Amino acid sequence: xxxxxxxxxxxxxxxxxxxxxxxxxxxxxxxxxxxxxxxxxxxxxxxxxxxxxxxxxxxxxxxxxxxxxxxxxxxxxxxxxxxxxxxxxxxxxxxxxxxxxxxxxxxxxxxxxxxxxxxxxxxxxxxxxxxxxxxxxxxxxxxxxxxxxxxxxxxxxxxxxxxxxxxxxxxxxxxxxxxxxxxxxxxxxxxxxxxxxxxxxxx
Amino acid sequence: xxxxxxxxxxxxxxxxxxxxxxxxxxxxxxxxxxxxxxxxxxxxxxxxxxxxxxxxxxxxxxxxxxxxxxxxxxxxxxxxxxxxxxxxxxxxxxxxxxxxxxxxxxxxxxxxxxxxxxxxxxxxxxxxxxxxxxxxxxxxxxxxxxxxxxxxxx
Numbered sequence: 001x002x003x004x005x006x007x008x009x010x011x012x013x014x015x016x017x018x019x020x021x022x023x024x025x026x027x028x029x030x031x032x033x034x035x036x037x038x039x040x041x042x043x044x045x046x047x048x049x050x051x052x053x054x055x056x057x058x059x060x061x062x063x064x065x066x067x068x069x070x071x072x073x074x075x076x077x078x079x080x081x082x083x084x085x086x087x088x089x090x091x092x093x094x095x096x097x098x099x100x101x102x103x104x105x106x107x108x109x110x111x112x113x114x115x116x117x118x119x120x121x122x123x124x125x126x127x128x129x130x131x132x133x134x135x136x137x138x139x140x141x142x143x144x145x146x147x148x149x150x151x152x153x154x155x156x157x158x159x160x161x162x163x164x165x166x167x168x169x170x171x172x173x174x175x176x177x178x179x180x181x182x183x184x185x186x187x188x189x190x191x192x193x194x195x196x197x198x199x200x201x202x203x
Numbered sequence: 204x205x206x207x208x209x210x211x212x213x214x215x216x217x218x219x220x221x222x223x224x225x226x227x228x229x230x231x232x233x234x235x236x237x238x239x240x241x242x243x244x245x246x247x248x249x250x251x252x253x254x255x256x257x258x259x260x261x262x263x264x265x266x267x268x269x270x271x272x273x274x275x276x277x278x279x280x281x282x283x284x285x286x287x288x289x290x291x292x293x294x295x296x297x298x299x300x301x302x303x304x305x306x307x308x309x310x311x312x313x314x315x316x317x318x319x320x321x322x323x324x325x326x327x328x329x330x331x332x333x334x335x336x337x338x339x340x341x342x343x344x345x346x347x348x349x350x351x352x353x354x355x356x357x
Contacts, residue, residue: 010224013224014220014223014224014227017224017227017228017231018227020231021227021230021231021234024231024234024235024238025234027238028234028237028238032259032260032263033259033260033263033266033320033348033350034257034258034259034260034350034351034352034353035251035254035257035258035260035320035321035348035349035350035351036254036256036257036258036348036349036351037258037260037318037346037347037348037349038347038348038349039345039346039347040336040339040340040344040345040346040347041340041345042340042343042345043340043341043343136329136333137329138328138329138330138333139328139329139330140328140329141325141326141327141328141329142252142323142324142325142326142327142328142329142332143252143325143326145329145332146252146254146325146349146351147252147254147357149254149349150254150255150256150351150357153256154255154256157256197329197330197333199330
């Protein structure tokens with residue numbers, strides 16, 4: 001140990017740090033990607049037999065044409081009433097024979113594993129057999145398509161909220177317990193099936 | 204002169220700036236941790252539609268993006284909506300390859316969780332979107348996300 005080295009002047013440290021700071025400030029993007037998450041159906045296997053047909057009362061057809069006009073259950077509809085109509089169809093409070101079937105868990109012939117779990121947690125509740133079928137034209141605008149998807153998702157999330165309120169006393173989105181979340185998801189599934197689009201509008 | 208000198212001696216001296224680098228470093232680390240480099244520059248104009256039911260994407264590192272919209276340079280590329288993958292325009296037939304290469308780039312354990320985020324301009328027609336979706340189905344990239352802006356009410 002001959003002599004201690006002289007102390008380095010740290011006065012410029014702040015300047016260097018500032019420079020780096022400004023670089024990261026400029027390049028940073030804080031936005032998180034948000035959107036509607038969906039699962040596409042797996043590709044069709046030609047060797048497999050076609051799935052059994054669904055009863056007509058259990059299908060809720062929503063058609064969008066190339067002029068962005070809606071046809072809901074065979075009648076002209078509007079985006080404002082779509083949510084309520086979808087909700088009525090899926091919950092069917094008055095047991096209307098034209099809306100979806102609502103068998104109790106105990107009335108069903110067989111339950112899948114996740115349905116057994118939901119049965120245990122939620123008790124014997126009515127689960128809709130309804131399927132929402134969405135078909136659009138190749139000329140439909142993407143904006144309208146997302147609006148319709150959004151309304152259908154809103155209808156399902158409102159039903160989930162109602163069920164969660166009734167069973168657990170808090171909204172579905174505020175549930176923390178994974179088992180409860182899964183149970184509600186199983187009891188109110190998001191079943192939106194998309195048919196091959198038509199090309200009538202020709203664009 | 205005497206008056207000036209007197210005043211100077213009364214002042215308490217300069218504030219110590221010794222802790223300034225520390226403060227700046229703290230800010231620097233904050234931005235370094237939160238930063239996300241912008242991945243690719245867009246050649247197409249994209250204004251995503253609005254929706255109320257949006258969910259946050261869980262892992263940005265496991266997301267691959269497909270952009271569809273009108274090209275910025277209308278004079279060169281026309282006004283028809285085009286698909287952009289990574290840093291270049293692409294055709295519908297290129298999507299299978301794109302999905303495969305994205306899958307290849309990710310860790311094997313993470314592959315089932317890869318999401319394809321569709322950033323599509325709201326004025327696009329559904330024809331091209333449907334073609335892309337069919338290609339994604341064929342390529343077995345089934346988890347998709349329609350990118351949208353959150354609004355309280357439409």
